Amino acid sequence: MRPALLPLLVAAALAPAFTVHADEAPRPKTTQELLDASLASDWRTLDPASTLYLELDSGRVVIELAPDFAPEHVGNIRTLAHEGYWNGMSINRSQDNFVVQWGDPAEEGQPRKSLGSAKAKLPAEFERKAEGLDFHALPDKDGWAPQVGFAGGFPAARDPQSGEAWLAHCYGAVGAGRDVAADSSDGSELYVVDGQSPRQLDRNITLVGRVVDGMERLSVLPRGTGPLGFYEEAAQRVPIKSIRLAADVPEAERSRLQVLRTDTPLFDAVVESRRNRRDDWYKRPAGHIDLCNISIPTRVPPADSDS
Amino acid sequence: MRPALLPLLVAAALAPAFTVHADEAPRPKTTQELLDASLASDWRTLDPASTLYLELDSGRVVIELAPDFAPEHVGNIRTLAHEGYWNGMSINRSQDNFVVQWGDPAEEGQPRKSLGSAKAKLPAEFERKAEGLDFHALPDKDGWAPQVGFAGGFPAARDPQSGEAWLAHCYGAVGAGRDVAADSSDGSELYVVDGQSPRQLDRNITLVGRVVDGMERLSVLPRGTGPLGFYEEAAQRVPIKSIRLAADVPEAERSRLQVLRTDTPLFDAVVESRRNRRDDWYKRPAGHIDLCNISIPTRVPPADSDS
Structure with missing residues (x-):
């Protein structure tokens, strides 16, 4: 049996690349996709x-x-x-x-x-x-x-x-x-x-x-x-x-x-991606998140970033 | 400094015995006092x-x-x-x-x-x-x-x-x-x-x-x-x-x-004692409790109990 309970990072990493079929709406971005698309200004030191x-x-x-x-x-x-x-x-x-x-x-x-x-x-x-x-x-x-x-x-x-x-x-x-x-x-x-x-x-x-x-x-x-x-x-x-x-x-x-800033549109999108999980594993998005269920992402900034 | 954050059992153990002064309402019982007064029928095996x-x-x-x-x-x-x-x-x-x-x-x-x-x-x-x-x-x-x-x-x-x-x-x-x-x-x-x-x-x-x-x-x-x-x-x-x-x-x-039964008046009283903490340490009872903040007490039954 495949390891179950795929949350956050790995679920996103395993997901196929973002694709849009002609007859369906684009899939909402996963948390990881949102973070991958973040700008230096979304983070604070x-x-x-x-x-x-x-x-x-x-x-x-x-x-x-x-x-x-x-x-x-x-x-x-x-x-x-x-x-x-x-x-x-x-x-x-x-x-x-x-x-x-x-x-x-x-x-x-x-x-x-x-x-x-x-x-x-x-x-x-x-x-x-x-x-x-x-x-x-x-x-x-x-x-x-x-x-x-x-x-x-x-x-x-x-x-x-x-x-x-x-x-x-x-x-x-x-x-x-x-x-x-x-x-x-x-x-x-x-x-x-x-x-x-x-x-x-x-x-x-x-x-x-x-x-x-x-x-x-x-x-x-x-x-x-x-x-x-x-x-x-x-x-x-x-x-x-x-x-x-x-x-x-x-x-x-x-x-x-x-640390990811919490006062940005990106952060709102990250929270929404946790509030309503849209990957294949989740069958019923919760439509809710408790304050304390939100973990704030951190990163080591990329070498070419000075912000 | 005394060890801070006195919750549940020890806070109750340190509290003075239940006393009623002529000019004030009786203090609500602490969780531990409630459990100490429990009957065999409040517990299940x-x-x-x-x-x-x-x-x-x-x-x-x-x-x-x-x-x-x-x-x-x-x-x-x-x-x-x-x-x-x-x-x-x-x-x-x-x-x-x-x-x-x-x-x-x-x-x-x-x-x-x-x-x-x-x-x-x-x-x-x-x-x-x-x-x-x-x-x-x-x-x-x-x-x-x-x-x-x-x-x-x-x-x-x-x-x-x-x-x-x-x-x-x-x-x-x-x-x-x-x-x-x-x-x-x-x-x-x-x-x-x-x-x-x-x-x-x-x-x-x-x-x-x-x-x-x-x-x-x-x-x-x-x-x-x-x-x-x-x-x-x-x-x-x-x-x-x-x-x-x-x-x-x-x-x-x-x-x-x-395990303490959860369908009894005693359990309701235990939950209330956690919802609104009334010991000297708490300055502001929350007036609320989340489902997952309620831990269900367990015990080793006393030797003279067969239930």
């Missing part, structure tokens, strides 16, 4: 001042920070990364279908660690004014928020009534762990969503960014057997070699990564 | 004739089959398990945020394998008549289907207009891989969802059951680096020691596992 490199033994995880949504937390995270706060610490939690987490010295049996130049106290940044935000709304309905879409490349939500917008807890979302008090996070303890989108956390905790590359280095980590997926033995924790701001990394060592 | 044990080096994965939705596929799967079809094969695919998969000898470089007494050809079982099904609907809206809820313990959807019902692709869903033709699955190739619910697959492929225990043995498997997450090297594949029907396993070796 990550800002090194808002990009974190989490280095594990297995390789690099690239995180894009979201200063438009959590400026105070991102400020602290930049400082903590610049001063090497997390270097030599470890991922200490991996809870199945939920999150991985790191940054609390107490969980590693260590005394409280100085935050260095970072601020000891930050405001909760659960949401922001929607005004001034380039919010690209999806037509699809959502149970958690009046509107969902993308803002600055991040999956987000908006409430036209309250005039507020916030980041959404999709796969790969990075947030700042907190205690019971809403303003008890300082950006030193971070978690990454690696399960079914826990949207109930939206507007209950500060999201600070999103993993754009290397999620599979986090999602495969053995699950902790303690409560909430914390590792029970020191040997089970996953060493963090370093977390650095890309701006602090020599240019030659930076990831050559581009 | 898996039917050994509809339960598969997938044995890996890391331990057992328990799958409940859904004969009410896919009787022909379940029939074949029972036969294949009884005759040891998958024993000695391997998990050959692990695609991040999507599925793990096994059962295609070609992917292991092996010749076609006899299906033994199993049928060579099955009908597609993408949906069934809703009539005769005890469908327990959720009040929450869903973008993929007119109604969602639970039927026989499985997350499912229903269309009152067409009179059809079908299983939903939530985390842990088990399906039968197929080729391009709708009726090309025979139950020998199976996949398990281990990422954001790919509901676009609903009614496009036959779901045959659900993992009720041991998901973390599958979700941590290293991702394959070939197209669609297939492993490229034989050494990367994960050996399947055996897949057996629980009915074929000596009673002493069966998992003593019970």
Whole structure:
């Protein structure tokens, strides 16, 4: 039997070249065909001042920070990364279908660690004014928020009534762990969503960014057997070699990564190609897509491209 | 900083005992408090004739089959398990945020394998008549289907207009891989969802059951680096020691596992406790829950219970 469940890239690669028969409408382009026809201007390069490199033994995880949504937390995270706060610490939690987490010295049996130049106290940044935000709304309905879409490349939500917008807890979302008090996070303890989108956390905790590359280095980590997926033995924790701001990394060592812009007609077409799959395998296009089912394509730019 | 993101069980365990102050309404019970107060009749024991044990080096994965939705596929799967079809094969695919998969000898470089007494050809079982099904609907809206809820313990959807019902692709869903033709699955190739619910697959492929225990043995498997997450090297594949029907396993070796019934007032209360989190940590109850955010509790029954 042929490998089943042909999605995205390979399904497209296996599909015959685009053909139009005289008696039928042209087949809608597949996701891959759309991406193949993209222009340099459809892609954006990550800002090194808002990009974190989490280095594990297995390789690099690239995180894009979201200063438009959590400026105070991102400020602290930049400082903590610049001063090497997390270097030599470890991922200490991996809870199945939920999150991985790191940054609390107490969980590693260590005394409280100085935050260095970072601020000891930050405001909760659960949401922001929607005004001034380039919010690209999806037509699809959502149970958690009046509107969902993308803002600055991040999956987000908006409430036209309250005039507020916030980041959404999709796969790969990075947030700042907190205690019971809403303003008890300082950006030193971070978690990454690696399960079914826990949207109930939206507007209950500060999201600070999103993993754009290397999620599979986090999602495969053995699950902790303690409560909430914390590792029970020191040997089970996953060493963090370093977390650095890309701006602090020599240019030659930076990831050559581009992310598809989410505010373009091409992106709308890509989303539509996922909302209604038209390849031979799908018998019934869904006519819908959930915000968190949309993965944002990345690429290494072609050698002849300088944008 | 205290470990953040206190969800479910531990948050409840840390919460003070249920107390009522003279001047305030009683606090709604937490999920854990509800489960602690459950009766034996709130739980059900898996039917050994509809339960598969997938044995890996890391331990057992328990799958409940859904004969009410896919009787022909379940029939074949029972036969294949009884005759040891998958024993000695391997998990050959692990695609991040999507599925793990096994059962295609070609992917292991092996010749076609006899299906033994199993049928060579099955009908597609993408949906069934809703009539005769005890469908327990959720009040929450869903973008993929007119109604969602639970039927026989499985997350499912229903269309009152067409009179059809079908299983939903939530985390842990088990399906039968197929080729391009709708009726090309025979139950020998199976996949398990281990990422954001790919509901676009609903009614496009036959779901045959659900993992009720041991998901973390599958979700941590290293991702394959070939197209669609297939492993490229034989050494990367994960050996399947055996897949057996629980009915074929000596009673002493069966998992003593019970699953919370989904057609009871207690289950409605559990879902409500997840829809609107009322513990001290949550500042804004969501007022909504997605079908695939509801995990169905399991337990090892207490020693003094025989139900």
